[in-house]
Amino acid sequence: MLNHMVEQSPRLDAVFHALADPTRRAMLGQLAERELTIGELATPFSMSFAGASKHVRVLENAGLVTRTIQGRTHLCRLQAARLAEANAWLRRYERFWNEKLDTLEALLRAEDEAAAEKSKTLKE
Amino acid sequence: MLNHMVEQSPRLDAVFHALADPTRRAMLGQLAERELTIGELATPFSMSFAGASKHVRVLENAGLVTRTIQGRTHLCRLQAARLAEANAWLRRYERFWNEKLDTLEALLRAEDEAAAEKSKTLKE
DNA sequence: CTGATTGTCAACCAAATGGTTTAACTTCTT
DNA sequence: AAGAAGTTAAACCATTTGGTTGACAATCAG
Numbered sequence: 001m002l003n004h005m006v007e008q009s010p011r012l013d014a015v016f017h018a019l020a021d022p023t024r025r026a027m028l029g030q031l032a033e034r035e036l037t038i039g040e041l042a043t044p045f046s047m048s049f050a051g052a053s054k055h056v057r058v059l060e061n062a063g064l065v066t067r068t069i070q071g072r073t074h075l076c077r078l079q080a081a082r083l084a085e086a087n088a089w090l091r092r093y094e095r096f097w098n099e100k101l102d103t104l105e106a107l108l109r110a111e112d113e114a115a116a117e118k119s120k121t122l123k124e
Numbered sequence: 125m126l127n128h129m130v131e132q133s134p135r136l137d138a139v140f141h142a143l144a145d146p147t148r149r150a151m152l153g154q155l156a157e158r159e160l161t162i163g164e165l166a167t168p169f170s171m172s173f174a175g176a177s178k179h180v181r182v183l184e185n186a187g188l189v190t191r192t193i194q195g196r197t198h199l200c201r202l203q204a205a206r207l208a209e210a211n212a213w214l215r216r217y218e219r220f221w222n223e224k225l226d227t228l229e230a231l232l233r234a235e236d237e238a239a240a241e242k243s244k245t246l247k248e
Numbered sequence: 249c250t251g252a253t254t255g256t257c258a259a260c261c262a263a264a265t266g267g268t269t270t271a272a273c274t275t276c277t278t
Numbered sequence: 279a280a281g282a283a284g285t286t287a288a289a290c291c292a293t294t295t296g297g298t299t300g301a302c303a304a305t306c307a308g
Binding site for chain 2: 008013017019022028081092093
């Protein structure tokens with residue numbers, strides 16, 4: 001069941017925020033093929049090293065990228081676990097875009113309401 | 125294969141940005157159960173009507189919510205198609221979290237180090 | 249008509265974002 | 279030792295964000 005309370009998840013905040021920028025999504029796309037340095041990540045976007053560095057920092061804070069310092073270069077590597085978490089969150093809404101499950105959903109909701117009413121009478 | 129070009133998708137920008145806020149994610153959770161008015165969306169968060177109205181606007185701009193004006197009340201309904209789009213984007217990376225299970229382990233290790241460094245600021 | 253309810257709009261605020269530039273620090277090369 | 283290369287840090291800037299308040303418009307109830 002979807003959460004009634006305020007959803008408190010700084011991790012999801014950071015992941016979705018990181019994904020909300022097209023440059024960062026493109027960087028992840030690049031990193032899906034091979035590990036890249038900050039400079040290699042910067043050049044395709046005609047962006048300063050410092051700018052790219054900031055984006056990588058955001059991806060790192062979201063847990064989407066890890067960094068290995070090799071001499072003076074910083075090798076960045078994709079970490080997909082957090083993408084899986086975001087995917088898991090989204091899939092909770094899958095029934096809303098999958099019509100096949102509509103009847104099952106209605107059935108489960110009826111059961112939930114019955115259970116809620118039962119607990120209410122027990123409380124009185 | 126994942127895209128080499130700069131990913132240009134204002135829709136994904138808007139969807140991921142909308143999902144990056146915990147209040148908005150919670151609002152979607154509420155709307156997954158039934159349609160709600162602006163006021164009904166505002167009260168659980170002890171937030172002003174205007175504040176909730178702004179969040180709903182963001183969700184609307186992202187295509188995640190549609191609104192039906194009934195008299196003086198605005199009924200909001202979840203629209204899941206854009207969530208499906210975001211899900212589709214994430215699934216392009218599915219092989220990265222299916223192939224390697226130790227990715228999570230590496231991530232947790234990196235996270236522990238980051239947490240140790242940030243524990244001061246995280247403690248309110 | 250008189251109020252109360254529902255919601256938007258505009259103005260404002262502090263904080264964060266995405267970007268730059270300049271300076272500095274390492275590390276590698278010669 | 280000198281200099282080039284890779285990266286970060288700091289300062290700065292314009293814009294956006296998430297939130298508030300107060301005024302206003304529309305609708306409903308008496």
